[in-house]
Amino acid sequence: MNYYKLLQAQAVAYGNKPFLCMDARVFSYASFLSNVDALAEELEDFHIRGDVIIYSEDFIEEASLFFALQRIGARPLAAHAGVMDSLARRPTENIAGILTMRQGEVSWSPRDTTENVSSPEGCMGVFTSGSTGAPKVLYRTYASWAAFFPVQNAAFRIGEESRLYLHGSLGFTGNLNVFLAVLYRGATLVTTAAFQPKQVYHLLSESGVDVVYLVPNKLRLLVQAKEAPIQGIQSVFTGSQLLSEELLQSLRRSFPAAHIFLYYGASELNYITYRELEGEGFDERNLGRPFENVKLEVRDSLIYVTTPYRVSNVKCPFALGDLGTLDEKGNLRLLGRRSDVVNKGGYKISLAALKEKLEKMQGVEAAEVLGYEDSRRYEEAAAFLVLERSVERGPIEKRIRKELPAVERPKKLFYLNEIPINDRGKADKERLRSYIFNGS
Known part of the structure; x- marks a missing residue:
């Protein structure tokens, strides 16, 4: 079984029901299948087989390539722009080629794969960064996701009549997973070519969208539009980053009828835990309880996960390198991550905890913290702050001296208009790191 076969089945079941809407383009289940079949026939001329990297800046073209390759017996490996940049510097081995699409034009770049290397079981793959920063392919069987949908x-309250909004490339595991979950449920997916907060906010209020999936940084940009509350949003779910109490309150004001969920997951393992954010006493580091059939254990503060919904060739219990605790419930x-710790003369500082303390200070709108080595090779922390309007730097620095122990105070402070975001919707740490060493 693969996802092209699922699309075929859903086209029979749902016919002319809207499946994929992007700006002015609307595809029903049946018309999208026809679009995919036409593309598959075009691809047959290239005699493509094996593992194929797919890339397009257009969501509909990207999705079409994903299904079309499965129809002709190839295995799609979805890649986003960041992965494509990495591949240009350090190609991944044992890939049949790269298939791109731009404004309807398909480009096939085969690679000389003389080695016949057996690859893991699966009908598709996604990329993640390995420990060296080189792109690494993760393979998934159909059942590893479909059994969990x-x-x-x-x-997350995705029903047959749901209209779900997400934004970004299918090269991001979360987006691909949610897109295929919508297909599985027979619901409708809504997206936009660009993420312009005011326009997206208006779209949500006018298009019947009732479920929103975005990473916290994009949710933050969305609610900063400060438009009238939208009563029609019934569910908002998010992960990949922690959600601040300030952002939670903004989401509640913007979407007063919504159930808001925070999940913890990983590309290698799928969803791990989740919780609905309700009531008082918010703890942004509480990521909830495990999903059904998922087991957690903590050894020496390191989180280990056992799940049947993992990628191929991963053995459980599996440690992601994250640190945590389990409460009595x-x-x-x-x-935080085991690697996100600065050791200052034997005193270990959690960068995530320091970021949390800075963001809770009055006058700080957002913060990011990175570790670095100074000229003497001592480990230090650098903080990047976005201040609220009309807030001066002097009182903030006085507050830092007053509220943080001397050993925890960042050695370098940078004031930004906003935290730069990469194409994954996360803080652009490469750009931030350049400020540390370039001074601007």
Whole structure:
């Protein structure tokens, strides 16, 4: 089984029901299948087989390539712009070629794969960064996600009549997963070519969207539009980053009828835990309890996960390198990554905890913290702050001296108009790191 066959089945079941809407383009289940079949016939001329990297800046073209390759017996490996840049510097081995599409024009760049290397089981793949920063392919069977779709759709309130908004490339595991979950449920997916917060906010209020999936940084930009509340949004779910209490309150004001969910997951493992954010006493590091059939354990503060929904060739229990604790109710509290610690003369500082303290200070709108080595090779922390309007730097620096122990105070402070975001919707740490060493 693969996702092209699922699309075929859903086209029979749902016919002319809207499946994929992007700006002015609307495809029903049946018309999108016809579009994919036409593309597959075109691809047959290239005699493509094996593992194929797919890339397009256009969501509909990207999705079409994904299904069309499965129809002709090839295996799509979805890539976003960041991965394509990395591949240009350090190509991945054992790939049949790269298939791109731009404004309807298909380009096939085969590669000389003389080695016949056996690859893991699966009908598709996505990229993640390995420990060296080189792109690494993760392969998935159909069942590794499809068997979980009923669970996640129920948890996040995605029903047959749902219209779900997301934004970004299918090269991001979360986007691809949610897109295929929508297909599985027979619902409708809504997206936009560009993410312009005011326009997206108006779209949500006018298009019947009732479920929103975005990473916290994009949610923050969205609610900063400060338009009238939208009553029609019934569910907002997010992950990949922690959600601040300030952002949660903004989401509640913008979407007063919405159930808001925070999840913890990983490309290698799928969804791990989740919780609905309700009531008082918000703890942004509490990521909830495990999903059905997912087991957690913590050894020496390191989180280990056992799940049947993992990628191929991953053995469980599996450690992602994240640190945490489990409370008496089984809730996971994330402490940060093992690598995100600065050791200052034997005193270990969690960069995530320091970021949290800075963001809670009065006058600070957003913060990011990175570790670095100074000229003496001592480990230090640098903080990047976005201040609220009319807030001066002097009082903030006085507050830092007053509220943080001397050993925890960042050695370098940078004031920005906004935290730069990469194409994954996360803080652009490469750009921030350049400020540390270039001074601007």
